[in-house]
């Protein structure tokens with residue numbers, strides 16, 4: 001993928017002039033950065049705190065979002081990352097899940113994020129394209145990869161298996177099985193994982209229509225894999241932002257029936273993604289999902305002996321990222337922002353409807369006051385560029401205020417399009433609040 005550099009328009013201090021020993025502000029894809037400062041240097045400097053190696057080149061580490069806004073005085077939206085939160089979230093998953101988590105790279109393929117997850121213990125990756133394979137290999141040399149897209153090009157099968165040593169592939173159709181077997185290195189020992197369609201009733205984003213074999217087809221595929229002398233696995237996706245641990249129970253029971261019918265020893269059980277981000281307090285905690293999966297799997301003899309894998313995306317990265325967008329105009333209870341659905345807030349649009357927790361920043365401080373409900377519009381001319389919310393915000397919110405959309409580290413950043421000429425998305429790192 002050709003990453004294009006993004007400029008940060010800012011009225012404040014270019015970070016490079018404050019920290020001549022630090023690389024300037026970068027966009028998430030590594031593109032550069034700040035133009036010469038039109039305004040004099042401000043007296044305050046960002047707090048300099050130790051920055052873990054995996055984030056090097058993206059510093060400095062600011063003490064707070066308020067400090068970012070005062071120092072940089074940005075004119076475009078920013079992507080904020082909190083390295084400590086990312087490390088803690090990843091460590092929590094690794095500690096709590098009783099199998100091996102593979103990060104779903106599609107959720108955020110920025111090399112700094114892959115490196116930070118690797119350093120925190122998530123050292124395996126779920127990839128879905130050759131470009132993702134290359135990105136992981138470059139960012140985290142030697143990391144394990146599984147290719148979990150059920151429909152792959154012949155080139156993708158060839159390059160990933162011949163050049164990068166990938167040996168695990170998913171499929172949901174006999175023609176795909178034939179394709180994989182024909183294009184991997186001869187004699188390769190593979191693990192071939194059948195993607196089973198399971199109910200997605202509890203998910204915000206349903207993923208059961210496009211991919212996934214019926215139970216009868218899954219039985220057939222498992223037998224074909226065993227007959228080809230390869231290891232057999234089973235996977236599913238309960239849908240993204242799954243609101244109930246029971247969804248995994250339903251899926252696991254279906255898996256057990258399929259395995260029993262197929263009469264094939266299962267090498268891998270991959271419970272997919274779907275683990276939710278805590279956008280609001282009603283979302284069950286991750287530990288409830290881990291416990292449900294663990295206890296059910298142990299009770300099902302067909303699944304008990306298989307290796308347990310998962311492919312979490314948003315649960316690993318959402319909490320550590322936020323998007324800073326400025327209010328350009330207020331009309332009643334509608335706020336017109338400089339970022340939206342075609343920027344870093346794709347999932348807050350009407351199609352998915354995530355309601356991110358929002359903090360208001362003014363003059364470097366959080367505004368706290370009695371709230372009323374607002375909806376927001378993104379900057380493009382498209383009427384789909386709307387964030388319906390509702391967002392409970394201080395009644396005094398006004399043009400010039402910055403909205404920090406929290407829990408925004410999943411999907412939005414890599415879906416930024418630049419549509420209609422609205423850019424932004426440069427990365428700033430924050431150590432504190």
Ligand SMILES: Cc1ncc(COP(=O)(O)O)c(C=O)c1O
Nearest residue numbers: 104240241273274311312313314
């Ligand atoms: C095959 C596969 N695995 C994992 C994921 C990650 O899902 P989530 O972000 O819900 O954890 C996705 C998301 O689309 C997916 O398609």
